[in-house]
Amino acid sequence: MAGIKIDKINKFYGTTQALFDINLDIEDGEFVVFVGPSGCGKSTLLRTLAGLEGVSSGRIEIGGRDVTTVEPADRDLAMVFQSYALYPHMTVRENMEFGMKVNGFEPDLRKERIAEAARVLQLEDYLDRKPGQLSGGQRQRVAIGRAIVKNPSVFLFDEPLSNLDAKLRVQMRVELEGLHKQLGATMIYVTHDQVEAMTMADKIVVLNRGRIEQVGSPMxxxxxxxxxxxxxxxxxxxxxxxxxxxxxxxxxxxxxxxxVGCRPEHIEIVPDGDGHIAATVHVKERLGGESLLYLGLKGGGQIVARVGGDDETKVGAAVSLRFSRHRLHQFDEAGRAI
Incomplete structure (x- = not known):
């Protein structure tokens, strides 16, 4: 396995700059998630790591080796795409074997790696089926298996779960987290879904307009x-x-x-006049174990408060909101934290 060092990467498409002075260190064995809105540069950054895009300036190291100008096939990494990109006329076994066969792996080694990947991904019963006979989640596992058999230093995932339904996405997130712990591999995962980022990552890299806004643990x-x-x-x-x-x-x-900023769970609903600002309940969403209150502030604007599922506050009620001073976040005119 290998750590990654990205040093002052810039990327231009003609006169348009897509990445601005990207500096990032990824430790060996970390699960790192690139997250941000559409167009923020997260997929572009992943593709420069993979070698699918060249960089305009800067340097990329994988495992201490400069790979800035190295061909994708020689970077010792594997990539799993949003589209499964499986060969429809091949069985699961043949799909997983194809890359190894092209690269001249011995038959016994190919068989051994396919068996191990199938065991890890619970695909043993599907090796002789074709992709058209599999569910979306099973096809995604085959795509991951095709990456595993290469035994790479680094795994790159480009929004691999976005084609799955909500329930299956949750299941696959759990499976990927388990896979990371089992393989101990360095994994980089791109998503626009901050819930995926929060639940899966050791470290999150938030990108905005081609720049890194912040790097840190989810919490x-x-x-x-x-x-x-x-x-x-x-x-x-x-x-x-x-x-x-x-x-x-x-x-x-x-x-x-x-x-001023405050998380929904850090707001206390108290009787009108007893808090720091008056508000009116406009909408109440009951979610079972909790409810969300959408409130209009007396001074203008709207705020969301998270309360218990048994909370009895009524829509239309006049209430007060109380904040803990140490739970408030302050930002200047430019949006930087104070």
Whole structure:
């Protein structure tokens, strides 16, 4: 296995710059997730690592070896795409074997690696079936198996679960986490889904407009976002961010604070007049074990509060919101954390 070092990578498409001075260290065996909105550069960054895109400047090292200009086949990595890209006329066994056969692996070694990958991915009963006879989740496991048999130093996943339904996505997330622990491999995973990022990653890399906004563990990013962008992107529901001039009572803010943020679960609903700001309940979503209250603030704007599933607050009720000072996040006019 191998660590990765990305040093001042820039990427241009003609006169358009897609990546700006990307610096990143990935430790051997880490599960790292690149996350961000569409067009933020996460797939472009993954493709430069794979060698499918050249870089305009900068350097990429894998396992201490400079691979900046090395061909994709010689970088000792395997990539799993959003589309399964399986050969429909081949069986599962033949799909998994094809790359090894092209690269001259001995028949006994091919057989051994296919058997091990099939065991790990629970595909032993499907080796003689063709992709058309498999479910979406099974096809995705075959695509992952095709990567495993290469025994690479690094696995790259480009939104591999986006074609699956919600229930299957959850199941495959669990399977990928288990696979990572079993293989101990360095894995880099691209997604626009921050829930996938939070649940799977050792380390999250948040990208925005071709730049890295923040790097850290899931809970570091959740509790200590360094920008308004990260605060609103990480977490579901997103962090509430509202103007600092809405009229919070008895809470002193930094003089440079333009915006204030608070997670939905850090808001206490109290009787009208007993909190830091008045609000009215507009919508209540019951989710079973919890409910979400969508409230209009007296000073303007909307806020979401997470409460218990048995909470009895009614739609239309006039309430007050109470905040813990140490749970509030402050941001300046440019959106940087104070």
């Amino acid at each position: 570091d990013l959740y509790h200590k976002p360094n920008s308004r962008f990260v605060a609103e992107f990480i977490g579901s529901p997103a962090m509430n961010v509202f103007s600092s001039d809405v009229g919070l009572q008895d809470i002193s803010l930094d003089a440079s604070a333009a915006f």
